[in-house]
Amino acid sequence: MSFGPPLLLASLNPAAVAAGDDIPNAVTIDGTTLSRSDLLGAATSVAERVARAKRVAVLAEPTMSTVLAVVGCLIAGVTVVPVPPDAGKVEREHILTDSGAQAWLGAAPEGTGLPAIPVRQHARSWHRYPEPPSGTTAFILYTSGTTGLPKGVMLSRGAIAAGLDALADAWAWTRKDVLVHGLPLFHVHGLILGVLGPLRFGSPVIHTGKPTPRAYAEANGTMYFGVPTVWSRIVEEPTYATALSSARLLVSGSAPLPVPVFEKLVELTGQAPVERYGMSETMITLSTRADGERRPGWVGTPVAGVETRLRDENDEPVPHDGESIGGLQVRGPMLFDGYLNRPDATDMTADGWFRTGDVAVIDPAGFHRIVGRESVDLIKSGGYRVGAGEIETVLLGHPAVAEVAVVGLPDDDLGQRITAFVVAREESPDLAQALIDHVAKQLSVHKRPREVRLVAELPRNAMGKVQKKLLG
Structure with missing residues (x-):
């Protein structure tokens, strides 16, 4: 049977599994480990239960059930709406109503009006589904809602594939890596990079539950993902920090990494962390490289396929001199398809650039430094x-x-x-x-x-x- 376009989750190719090419520890989370063949069989069983749905909500707890729910939907071509486990009632109801989710897949919060479809970890199916078109919406991720109710970011399968492949190039990410992180599974960092990345490239992933210094040190990975708070706690525990010295790459994102923490990581592990920049709407567009300069306070250069520019309040170009501040605009194949039900809120320029709402500086070598949000972080004094x-x-x-x-x-x-x-x-x-x-x-x-x-x-x-x- 032809699978058409290349698989989004390339390492879960049924033909490879049928040939006996297994990955014994494909995913480890919540104390459970599944091989590639077991993951594919269990997720395909989920796909059979949801194949006729259009959109389903997943309470994105750090469990194997969440992983199987997400992978099952991607196999079946059903859009996933990840819901933060700690979302308040008003926010949760807004996400469900705005997204049009038809059911919960897996665990459901108390008092919900939607039906719940169980995820059975030990069920198996070997039915083969054709790969959905690359333009199919894979996820609707809801923003944090700093300026009102959260907006639904529509990310296509093609955007996710382009974004992950650009990171594989920047970080030299291969199936030989073992990724370790303990990040939430309802946003780009923890879910798309931290789960789909390994399933695309065939690298095992270990989710530590909570991102504690001890859990990171004991995982024996080659790549580690963390937010600045995680790295700050790790450098406060030198014994655990030095255990990461054998890792190939330490990646920090989602917020600026304080320079003293950067420098302490270098001191304790012998390597400088990789910093990167992105948002739900754009995936990761900027990063320092595994084979390049890593400069504290800077988030590197555009990843493959991405272009950036700076504009002032009059939409005039801002020089790339390392000092002048301007609104950051980006374009590339990993950008979102707009906000669900809010086409008016999608801030694109007439010539196809997305206004990120962040302000930045770019130096003559193309290195970027993010200085904050344009609405509240650009101060004129x-x-x-x-x-x-x-x-x-x-x-x-x-x-x-x-x-x-x-x-x-x-x-x-x-x-x-x-x-x-x-x-x-x-x-x-x-x-x-x-x-x-x-x-x-x-x-x-x-x-x-x-x-x-x-x-x-x-x-x-x-x-x-x-x-x-x-x-x-």
Whole structure:
């Protein structure tokens, strides 16, 4: 039987499994390990149960049931709507209503009005499905909703394949790797990169449940994915950190990695971490390379197939001089197909570039540094354009700072006054001035906060994102 286009999950080719070419430890999660043949058989059994559906919701807990639900839908060509396990009732109902999900696949939260289709880990089917067209929507991923209700990002199978292949090129990712991570399975980082990547390239994946330093150290992987919080905790445990010295690649993303954490990883593991940039709408578009320079605070160059540019408020080009800040625009084959039910919200230029909403600088060599969100992180103070993100990165490098958010507050003289809201590990009478001086020494003097406010906590939404518009 012809399978048409190349398989999205190339390592799960039924012909290879039938020929006996197995991967004994294809996926390990929640204390369970499945071989490639068992994974294919169980996921195909799921596919048979959902093949007539259009969209189903998956409560994206870190379990084998979640993996089988997602893979089964991809085999059958059914769109997956991952739902965060900790989503509040209002957010969850919005996701279900907006997406038009017809049922839960696997576990379902209490009180839901949708039917639930069970996922049976020990069931097997060897029915063969033709590969769905590359334009088929594989996922509807919901954004964090920092500016209103979450929007559904439509990602096609072709976009996912292009995005993963670009990372295989940048990171030299092959079936010889063993990927380790403990990231959530309801967004691009943990689910698409962290599960579909291994299933495309044939590299085993170990999901640690919680991304603890000990769990990472004991996994014996060659590639590790983590967010800055994970790496910060790892460098605080030198014994576990040094155990990662044998790994081939340490990858950090989803937020800026503080420079001191970068430097401590180099000291303890002997290698600099790879930093990358992306978003639900674009997958990963920028990354440092396995065979290239890794510069703290910078997220590298465009991956294969991606183009970038910077524009100012008048849509004029911003020079790539490593200092000038502009709105980041991207285009490439891994971009999304728009927001579900919200074509008006898809911010594309007339000539096909996606406005990311982030502000960045690009140096003459093409290296990118992300300085924050355009709406809240681009501060215009005293005639200067300053990125809040780079100030936050420097402040997080101070031992007294646990969390920080930098904003521009109205100021009659400066236009906007750079203000840092800091959750301190330890307070002292002169801490505010010490933090101001710390930034002035690390960055240009005009980028220092004019005011530091010590707070008990930062306002966050249900997804944990800081809501800067509530600060002031």
